[in-house]
Amino acid sequence: MSLTRLDTAGALGVPDDLDLSGKTPEELAEIAAPWPAHWLYPPKPGDPDRVVNLFAGPGGWDVGVRDVLQHELDIVGVEMHKGASATACAAGFRRITADVRSLNPKHPALRWVRGLIVSAPCQCWSPAGKRAGLDPRNQELLLDIFTAAFEATFGHWHDSADCGACEVEDICLICNNPDWDGYAGFTGPLLTLDEVRAPIADMTDERIGLVAEVLIWALTLTAQWDNLRWLAMEQSSALPELILDGLREELWSADWCSAEYRVLDAVDYGLASRRKRVFLMAARHAYVDMDALTPKAPMPATAAAQALGWPEGIRVNTRGVRKTAGGNCWSADKPATGITSKIRGWYWEHDKDRTFSLDEAALLVGFRPGYPWTGSRSSCTQQIGDVVAPPMSAVVIGSLLSRHWEDHLRRYLADIYTPTLTPAEPVHVLAA
Structure with a gap:
């Protein structure tokens, strides 16, 4: 194995520039491919940051930034x-x-990427799921993958040859590497990304391992190019602190x-619905700046009925999805319970034929009417x-980039x- 020693984290020795002269469009x-051709070239002064959005969905993060x-x-x-x-x-x-796992974060078109969203x-x-991620064995495997992601990008810190710190010089891949210059530094990659992801096969749900893509991509982009500047990740509020702390420690x-x-x-x-x-x-x-996540003044509370233009007194039946103290129902005179895919079957308690349109469901999570689902x-x-609620995208990205989001969101x-x-107007509702 040939190792390239790194002087420090994020200075891994950028490969020579591609020769793009004379190339046709x-x-x-x-x-x-599959990235934009203009990403092969360095950005010009004033160009917007290039951002990779993994598991990007139908556009929640994008709407939050743009709209x-x-x-x-x-x-x-x-x-x-x-x-x-x-849809996006x-x-x-x-x-x-x-x-996501089929793409290579070392692709030359990603050299100037500055932001990563996952x-x-x-x-x-x-x-809403079976919570396989809370199984201790699955968590142990995931943390092992986090460690392996670092080893596949930065490797290990190795001291200089004369420090006597290496206790296994006879078999050490660094000491015995003829290309090693003998100075301290990170070794560089010791594993492939396929080897990093291999333990996922032993998990009871492979989706647990997808959280590791945060590190696989962030560390690879940092080690390979050292132009990545910020990262935003969204996940279930039930994600254990053990996993969150593991992500932080590798970063x-x-x-x-x-x-x-x-x-x-x-x-x-x-937002007119709860979404933790x-x-x-x-x-x-x-x-x-975590304080930037807190608005200067309380944001307005928005009831579902207010957002949707419904009359007062409507109660929504969730068909047995017990989410509130009220059992199967919640009052539209308050913010809606957390919206899931099951909203397709929710209806007005006093009128089972009155279900939600797509526009109504989407309004509750912060999309304008007419979004092209x-x-x-x-x-x-x-x-x-x-989807990630667009208002939360604006809050998080705005805070990360030191852009004032509060007035825009209001x-x-x-x-x-x-x-x-108005209550007198007909409402077009998709068939249940």
């Missing part, structure tokens, strides 16, 4: 669900329809300056149930939650 597109925060980022999302990808593309966002599936952690080992996490409930930011998630925020060369109704409500919520219907 078609050839450039082929070299860059709520009104900030420009050069985002490319990766999403394997064809319906969610089609119809809304004007870029998607690569692929399994929202791995949460069913194995959340109450700190890679000389990331700051990595912090906090559970946030979107209802506290004016944990967000991990990290910065390579700065301290994350694509696919079957089941697929669309699954997308709505899984205007956005006032806009989308201005009732467009």
